[in-house]
Amino acid sequence: xxxxxxxxxxxxxxxxxxxxxxxxxxxxxxxxxxxxxxxxxxxxxxxxxxxxxxxxxxxxxxxxxxxxxxxxxxxxxxxxxxxxxxxxxxxxxxxxxxxxxxxxxxxxxxx
Amino acid sequence: xxxxxxxxxxxxxxxxxxxxxxxxxxxxxxxxxxxxxxxxxxxxxxxxxxxxxxxxxxxxxxxxxxxxxxxxxxxxxxxxxxxxxxxxxxxxxxxxxxxxxxxxxxxxxxxxxxxxxxxx
Numbered sequence: 001x002x003x004x005x006x007x008x009x010x011x012x013x014x015x016x017x018x019x020x021x022x023x024x025x026x027x028x029x030x031x032x033x034x035x036x037x038x039x040x041x042x043x044x045x046x047x048x049x050x051x052x053x054x055x056x057x058x059x060x061x062x063x064x065x066x067x068x069x070x071x072x073x074x075x076x077x078x079x080x081x082x083x084x085x086x087x088x089x090x091x092x093x094x095x096x097x098x099x100x101x102x103x104x105x106x107x108x109x110x111x
Numbered sequence: 112x113x114x115x116x117x118x119x120x121x122x123x124x125x126x127x128x129x130x131x132x133x134x135x136x137x138x139x140x141x142x143x144x145x146x147x148x149x150x151x152x153x154x155x156x157x158x159x160x161x162x163x164x165x166x167x168x169x170x171x172x173x174x175x176x177x178x179x180x181x182x183x184x185x186x187x188x189x190x191x192x193x194x195x196x197x198x199x200x201x202x203x204x205x206x207x208x209x210x211x212x213x214x215x216x217x218x219x220x221x222x223x224x225x226x227x228x229x230x231x
Contacts, residue, residue, distance in 0.1 A: 033214070044206055101217070105156040
């Protein structure tokens with residue numbers, strides 16, 4: 001079981017807005033940056049959001065991130081079929097002399 | 112553009128050591144980033160293995176620490192991972208990646224293509 005907790009699945013119809021949550025603790029999300037990754041089948045994870053709410057230049061502004069306390073969220077607006085993928089949150093954790101944690105992942109289905 | 116190219120054997124026998132190398136192009140490995148290794152078991156989320164800085168400073172996953180060794184060869188602009196005592200539980204896809212700076216070590220912005228590792 002991951003220390004960063006995500007819902008296993010989420011879904012939406014084209015054009016909708018969906019959010020994916022990531023719950024952690026004071027040793028990770030509350031005090032460290034949160035990052036989000038998108039993974040399509042058979043490919044490496046792709047950085048989607050870094051430092052809580054920053055987007056790499058090539059990522060559409062339909063993707064946004066936020067953080068409050070020990071939780072973070074990824075929002076996808078104007079949902080498109082190509083957004084169907086696995087999404088992971090990640091953060092540094094101060095436990096065990098420091099480690100990177102990934103969430104368990106959320107499978108997004110576009111209906 | 113930063114590019115990471117992985118190499119190494121994908122088939123390992125139980126108890127043997129996995130050795131992987133990641134060659135970096137488009138970026139000087141000495142230029143202030145950490146370099147990391149991540150693996151992913153079939154159907155599971157990514158799992159961080161460890162990370163190394165240009166000067167040899169390392170961070171390791173607590174669960175794998177006793178089995179990991181990492182190194183940087185700045186002359187070849189590459190970094191490497193050895194994971195000893197491999198078992199079937201270590202089967203999965205292994206990635207190298209460029210890390211964020213100390214301010215955000217959960218950020219991996221460039222990834223290698225992945226190496227499928229089977230222990231059998």
